[in-house]
Amino acid sequence: xxxxxxxxxxxxxxxxxxxxxxxxxxxxxxxxxxxxxxxxxxxxxxxxxxxxxxxxxxxxxxxxxxxxxxxxxxxxxxxxxxxxxxxxxxxxxxxxxxxxxxxxxxxxxxxxxxxxxxxxxxxxxxxxxxxxxxxxxxxxxxxxxxxxxxxxxxxxxxxxxxxxxxxxxxxxxxxxxxxxxxxxxxxxxxxxxxxxxxxxxxxxxxxxxxxxxxxxxxxxxxxxxxxxxxxxxxxxxxxxxxxxxxxxxxxxxxxxxxxxxxxxxxxxxxxxxxxxxxxxxxxxxxxxxxxxxxxxxxxxxxxxxxxxxxxxxxxxxxxxxxxxxxxxxxxxxxxxxxxxxxxxxxxxxxxxxxxxxxxxxxxxxxxxxxxxxxxxxxxxxxxxxxxx
Amino acid sequence: xxxxxxxxxxxxxxxxxxxxxxxxxxxxxxxxxxxxxxxxxxxxxxxxxxxxxxxxxxxxxxxxxxxxxxxxxxxxxxxxxxxxxxxxxxxxxxxxxxxxx
Numbered sequence: 001x002x003x004x005x006x007x008x009x010x011x012x013x014x015x016x017x018x019x020x021x022x023x024x025x026x027x028x029x030x031x032x033x034x035x036x037x038x039x040x041x042x043x044x045x046x047x048x049x050x051x052x053x054x055x056x057x058x059x060x061x062x063x064x065x066x067x068x069x070x071x072x073x074x075x076x077x078x079x080x081x082x083x084x085x086x087x088x089x090x091x092x093x094x095x096x097x098x099x100x101x102x103x104x105x106x107x108x109x110x111x112x113x114x115x116x117x118x119x120x121x122x123x124x125x126x127x128x129x130x131x132x133x134x135x136x137x138x139x140x141x142x143x144x145x146x147x148x149x150x151x152x153x154x155x156x157x158x159x160x161x162x163x164x165x166x167x168x169x170x171x172x173x174x175x176x177x178x179x180x181x182x183x184x185x186x187x188x189x190x191x192x193x194x195x196x197x198x199x200x201x202x203x204x205x206x207x208x209x210x211x212x213x214x215x216x217x218x219x220x221x222x223x224x225x226x227x228x229x230x231x232x233x234x235x236x237x238x239x240x241x242x243x244x245x246x247x248x249x250x251x252x253x254x255x256x257x258x259x260x261x262x263x264x265x266x267x268x269x270x271x272x273x274x275x276x277x278x279x280x281x282x283x284x285x286x287x288x289x290x291x292x293x294x295x296x297x298x299x300x301x302x303x304x305x306x307x308x309x310x311x312x313x314x315x316x317x318x319x320x321x322x323x324x325x326x327x328x329x330x331x332x333x334x335x336x337x338x339x340x341x342x343x344x345x346x347x348x349x350x351x352x353x354x355x356x357x358x359x360x361x362x363x364x365x366x367x368x369x370x371x372x373x374x375x376x377x378x379x380x381x382x383x384x385x386x387x388x
Numbered sequence: 389x390x391x392x393x394x395x396x397x398x399x400x401x402x403x404x405x406x407x408x409x410x411x412x413x414x415x416x417x418x419x420x421x422x423x424x425x426x427x428x429x430x431x432x433x434x435x436x437x438x439x440x441x442x443x444x445x446x447x448x449x450x451x452x453x454x455x456x457x458x459x460x461x462x463x464x465x466x467x468x469x470x471x472x473x474x475x476x477x478x479x480x481x482x483x484x485x486x487x488x489x
Contacts, residue, residue, distance in 0.1 A: 035400060059450040059484040060400055060438040076404075076434050090405055091434035097442050 003387040004343050005070065006351055007051065008359055009038035012377035014053060016071045019372075023349055023363040026372045032074065033065065040338055040381040041071075042125050047132035048385050052151060054122040054137075062121050064095040064137075064151045077151035095151050098122070098139055101158035107141065108169040117141045117161070124338060124381075126180035130187075138177030142168060142194045146206065157206035160192070164211065164229045168197035171232050171251075178337055179236050183243040191246065191261065196221070196232035199248065201261050212261025221251060234277045235337040239286035247289050247316070249279040249337070254291055256316050267316020272303050278340035282365060283348040287315040290350060290366060292335040301332035309352070311366050325369035326360065333358070338381035345386060353379025390414050393424055393469070394479040401439070401482070405432040410479060419474050421453060422465035439482060454481040 002021035008014065013031025032038075036055045044050040053065040053074070065074045075084065078093030098119045109115035120140040128134035133150040143161055145154040160177075168175060173195060183189035188205045191212070198213040211229045219225040221232055232251035239245065248255040248264065252275050255264040268274035273293045282288035291310050295303045302308060306329065309322040333356035343349035350366045353359045357376035360369045395411045402408070413427045422445075429436045436442065439451050445465070447453070453460040456470045456478050472478040 057400060057438075059398075059448065060404075061441075061448060062437065063404060063434070079434070084406065090407070090432050094433045094436050096437045099443050 002345055004345070004349065005043070005048075005385040005387060006341075006359065006361075006372070007041035007043065007071070007381075007383040007385070008353055008376065008379060009040050009054070009338075009381035010353075010357070010377040010379050011037050014038040014041055014071075015373070015376060017359065017372050021345055023343075023345070023361060026361075028373055029071065032071070036063075037121075038380065039122060040124050040383070042127055042383045043070075043385045044127040044132040044135075045129050046127070048387055050127070050132045050150075052125045052127060052135055054125055056121040062096045062098060062119075064122065064125075064154075066095075066151050077147075077149075093152065095154075098137070098145055098154055099156075100143060100161075101156040105161060105165060107165055107175065108167055110170065114166065117143070119143075120174065121176075123176045123178045124180055126182060129182055129184055136180050136182075136190070138180050138192060140174045140176035141170075142175045142177050142197060144177050144180065144192060144206065157202075159202070159207050160200060160209045163200055163209040165197075167229050168194060169230065171196040179233075181236060181238045181243075181246070183238075184240045185243050189243070189260075191236060191238070193233040193236045193248075195234065196230060196251075198229050198231040199233050199236055199246075199261055212257075213264070214262065215257070215264030215266075216248075216250060216255065217253070217266075218251065235279050237279045237281050237289070239281040242286050245286065245315075247279050247281060249276050249291055251275065251297060254279065254316060267312070269312070269317035269319055271310055271319050272308075276335075277337040278335055278352065280340045280342055280350070282350075283342045283344040284346065285313065285348075288313045288365070289316065290340065291319075292340070292352065294334060300334045305330050305332060307331040307333065307354075309350070309366055309369075322362075322366040322369070324367065325362075325371075336380055339379050341382050341384040343384045343386045349384065351382050351384055353382045355379065390416050391419055391474040392476050393419060393427075393473060394476055395424070395428060396479045396481045398482060398484040400484070401435060404434055404438065407432075412476075415474075417474070419469045420465065421460060421463060421467050421469065424469060424480060425465075450485040452483040452485050454483055455479075 006017040013034040015030035039054040041053040049070040051067040055063040076093030077095040079091040106114035124138040126136045137145040179193040181191040217225045244260045307326040310319040333354035340352040
């Protein structure tokens with residue numbers, strides 16, 4: 001029987017939620033790494049019990065953790081189990097060495113001056129689709145790193161910062177690579193997104209990158225709304241069967257591209273507000289997408305105090321509110337960009353976490369929702385593994 | 389002469405390095421801020437980057453160094469540690485700075 005494992009990163013630790021395929025009864029494990037900010041956890045598609053986690057702290061910086069048993073035990077990559085045993089056992093790993101390649105360079109600062117790149121933390125970990133030892137890391141200040149040794153060492157793919165990096169600028173939440181999408185049909189193609197720079201694509205495995213932002217309009221944020229880089233892209237999503245089709249939740253506007261980012265068009269349609277953070281695609285219906293509208297960039301909570309997921313079955317423009325089981329009054333939480341995911345059971349499960357510490361799950365494509373847990377710390381990320 | 393220096397780590401670094409209380413390290417004389425941190429990181433490589441930045445080896449902004457009721461955080465890395473620390477009478481404290489409300 002299938003099993004579902006939900007990996008939840010929060011501001012004060014990580015939690016692992018498990019259920020059988022019915023998705024009714026859940027076990028909660030955690031907090032793992034209590035007290036640390038767990039920006040993101042993600043399992044390897046090639047070896048699902050291999051999970052990578054970004055553990056970070058404003059005081060003590062960045063650590064990468066790795067599990068080989070589905071999150072029961074963890075290690076800093078580079079430590080052999082025997083090195084951790086006994087009274088003198090100590091981790092030998094140095095899995096947190098994220099050093100920019102070559103000349104550090106500068107990007108645009110809040111006041112318009114140039115500011116040197118400074119590594120702060122890993123926002124997103126994207127394991128390879130085929131090799132459990134290969135992982136991409138999206139970091140703040142915005143850059144992408146890659147490991148091919150299971151997280152022991154990391155090397156920057158510095159070509160990304162050559163894509164007009166001097167024009168990138170931090171948004172209110174910092175300047176980070178927060179989304180990494182690997183093309184399942186073309187191993188050399190990767191899409192990433194940066195706040196506030198835009199979406200970028202490589203077609204040569206990460207050596208060179210180009211902005212793919214044509215069609216984005218940021219009339220409230222930028223002096224030139226059609227500029228090539230500088231857009232505050234909050235999230236992009238892909239269905240694996242159609243990697244040339246991408247969906248985007250921008251600061252304002254929901255958009256889609258049908259040609260791998262060469263041209264985008266707005267599909268906000270009848271959404272009550274097109275500001276928001278996450279966007280995701282149904283596991284079995286490539287034209288069914290989900291967003292969580294948020295009132296505005298000044299008021300990061302749902303309109304009218306009603307938490308509503310919006311679903312479009314037409315790839316955008318025509319949206320329906322999904323409310324069953326979600327609070328419809330006095331709700332003022334936010335849903336952050338990495339905090340929504342889907343499972344691949346039938347019917348598709350949809351999951352999201354809130355800044356109020358709830359993780360909601362729907363076992364019927366969003367028609368009805370239930371909270372798995374209600375009182376976690378602020379949820380930063382949600383990933384789902386469907387284990388068969 | 390080498391000294392056995394007692395180092396007290398903040399809670400989160402103790403859990404990361406998997407140590408319970410104080411760490412004791414032999415540090416070559418003269419023991420300085422730099423040499424004691426070098427010895428600590430050599431013994432516990434997982435702590436590299438958590439106290440000082442990789443590459444620059446600058447103290448992270450919210451980490452403080454205390455010894456004998458003195459704040460050594462802003463001192464040069466070549467500053468010698470007090471005799472009481474070198475002799476193991478007093479510990480060298482690595483502290484997560486107060487931040488927030």
